[in-house]
Amino acid sequence: VHPAAWLVWATCAGLVTFTTTNPLYLATIVAVAWFVYASKRIPGETARSFRVFAIAGLLTMAVRTALVFFGTVDAGSVAFAALEGARLATLLIVFGTFNAVTDPFGVVRLAPRRFHEPALAAALALSIAPRTVAMVGQVREAQRVRGLNRSGWRSLASLAMPVLENGMEHALTLAESMDARGHGRGARTRYRPARWTVGAATTAISATIAAGVFLIAAWTGSGDLHPSTFPLEVPQVSPLLIGAIGLLAVPGSISRPRAGAAT
């Protein structure tokens, strides 16, 4: 699937998440993200970013909920904070899915030549988390091979140095390779440009429809997007909006490309 289609997918899934604090919608989004991740993840270290972001999401939710206990504690306030935290966690999971299924540098290539530098900066920023995750995995593996099998807080110090060092090295290598390829001097050729396929178009269009439906629902105040917390009520859902979230699963159900076939 074309990286731009993933960009559209992630943006739309993020918009959908942003419009609601209803736990049923949020849980459906998480389930869909998990499904998409499971069927479309790029094998390798970056695929781990889903798990990392899911854990970060749970922590965020816990912290957001714990903050309530510094103020008024009643069922409504706790539920309200937990739901806000759940929304943040879902956003992080969507972002983690995006990181696991696409190559951030593929997204850079899409930017018009004028905006190449800002796009590159954005891609570097976006890819820091998954690259760090990948690097931690590599360093740990290297340590294990050498018989260093520490765990817990002790290992943190011995992990931090090589990870930082590798990060610097990667950045330098990237800069050198960009310079060597004549980056920023105008002429650029594209090696195997990504093809905009039916699958990519379907992904982008269905995700846009999903976001559109949710924005309309938010605009008209329907579908119980923000279930009442004063008084605390069992959230209701609209089957139509659940169906709209289902549209986000489209990229996950597109058949896996055979080896060698154009994506």
Add this chain to the structure above:
Amino acid sequence: MLMPTRRLRTLAFGLILVAPTLGPATSGLTRACAASASGAPHAALVVDTGSQTLSYCVELDGESVSGIHLIQLAGAQFGLQYRLGFGGAAVCQLEDVGVDGSDCFGAYPDFWGYWHGNGSGGWSWAGSGAASASIGDGGMDAWTWGQGDSGATHPAPPALAFDDVCDISSPPPTPGPGGGSGSGGSNPPGGGGNTGPGGGGGAPGAINASTGTTGSTGNAAAEGTPQGSQTGSPRSDRSGGPDRDRDVDPLSPSPTASDDSVAALAAGVADDPDGGPPWAVMFALIAIAAFGAGGWFMRRRSDGIKGG
């Protein structure tokens, strides 16, 4: 290159055909929720300026609204005067009490404190902003003007229960003295409670006792100004008559006529007052389970491919 383009075009065309059916579907859903005709959702809004207490039984235009929108609805339905600040996220002025600009804390340490009610007379200091709070049917919000940065120090609202504000069955309260501008000053302190209606909730002493921790400040405030008659409920000055009507009459003020005709239509479709049909939650749970299981299946399959 040609083939994909053509297929793309067919796909886009198909989606264009589908899109219009989605539009009405969503808007139909809107009306169904907003309408839920006969049992329209209501929330209680209590405004305590320090010299008078006003309460409104506000009809909601959705299943839940933000605390700010509740004030706007009260303004539209009952003429509650308000001024918002900080980009519409904070309350600067209610009933001409408060700050005249857009810096809502311009009169600090005096400011509008925000409370949520439990529906039976208890109030808790709101932990989050009114713009993000979500108030549903039977919810209670209160705003009190005064000093104090927490629920323990800020003057607490009177111990009104939801039924005191939104009750159709009880007899309408006697109109409060002096209307909106008068502060109930003509009533002797403490005396008002006795003359107040049964729906009003008893004598001021009882009110302050039931607010628990805030009792002392509440008492001080109540005795400082001759507003012991707060239960004499100036709510009646504006809302006494029309309020009752509103509870029963779905054709009340703000919605347009067309909305009401659609509401009548939608009422046939959605007979459940709580929004979506009850099986929808089931549907959502099944969807969650299906996607979760699908994910496991895909993962197992791709692991199999990798291994083999």
